Amino acid sequence: MNWDDKKEKAAAAMLTAEEAPRPNADMETHFANGGRKRRKRNHKICIGVTLLILLLIFIVLLLLGLTLFRPKNPTATVDSVVVDQLRTSVDVLNLKANLNLTLQAHLALKNPNRVGFSFGSTSALLNYKGQLVGEAPLPANRVGPQKTLHMNIKLTLMADRLLSESQVFSDVMSSSIPVNAFVKVAGKVSVFNMFKIKVKSSASCDVTISVSSRNITSQQCKYSTKL
Structure with missing residues (x-):
């Protein structure tokens, strides 16, 4: 194999490497956005559950205040x-x-x-x-x-x-x-x-x-x- 053939093979290999598929930037952005959305959704769920628990506690205290602890006249x-x-x-x-x-x-x-x-x-x-x-x-x-x-x-x-x-x-x-x-x-x-x-x-x-x-x-x- 002469020198010219070697140069042609090297150029072909470089071309092949350049043409090889690369990670899609849009897919990376999509996955990143999806992670942020999941974190936001989990955060909202946590806040909702906390508010629900506080509401239930308030209702229980209110019911106790109106029944067992209902004010009577001194x-x-x-x-x-x-x-x-x-x-x-x-x-x-x-x-x-x-x-x-x-x-x-x-x-x-x-x-x-x-x-x-x-x-x-x-x-x-x-x-x-x-x-x-x-x-x-x-x-x-x-x-x-x-x-x-x-x-x-x-x-x-x-x-x-x-x-x-x-x-x-x-x-x-x-x-x-x-x-x-x-x-x-x-x-x-x-x-x-x-x-x-x-x-x-x-x-x-x-x-x-x-x-x-x-x-x-x-x-x-x-x-x-x-x-």
């Missing part, structure tokens, strides 16, 4: 009212009477819920014929699940608030003094720290006090609760 009741102090003096000539009165009231705040009930600070009020004559502060507190909070309240009549001395004179002379003790508690029942329901409970007691015996002769209470 009730404030006045179990007893007693005369702690009573002093009177009468000026018959001027038809005047001085009255010093302190009542001791026992308040029970019952929480029937399976979750705690929290209420803000308020005041117990003492009224005499529609006129506010005394008050006692009640600090903010919390009543545990299905528990009862007991509070002793001391209500002292403030003589300077008695604007009508003739009415006081008439009641003292008749040995019968009507007063009203009122307390209103407003708070919230929180279910799973997610659902917070406002609750109001009040107690109003009309009390008649005997001046001669210094005791309570009658007591009528009305209670109200509101969600």
Whole structure:
């Protein structure tokens, strides 16, 4: 074989190598795009499953909140009212009477819920014929699940608030003094720290006090609760 034949064979081999099939660039791009699409689809599926689980948890908590943990009305009741102090003096000539009165009231705040009930600070009020004559502060507190909070309240009549001395004179002379003790508690029942329901409970007691015996002769209470 001469030199020219060798050159021709080498050129033919190079040509054959150049004409050999190469990987298709479009196919490579297609496979790359397919991989990205699969990753995106898997990512979306993961997000969808997570949202579905969260939705199911929310529905379960909501159903529990509306059934087993459904808010019930806390009730404030006045179990007893007693005369702690009573002093009177009468000026018959001027038809005047001085009255010093302190009542001791026992308040029970019952929480029937399976979750705690929290209420803000308020005041117990003492009224005499529609006129506010005394008050006692009640600090903010919390009543545990299905528990009862007991509070002793001391209500002292403030003589300077008695604007009508003739009415006081008439009641003292008749040995019968009507007063009203009122307390209103407003708070919230929180279910799973997610659902917070406002609750109001009040107690109003009309009390008649005997001046001669210094005791309570009658007591009528009305209670109200509101969600």
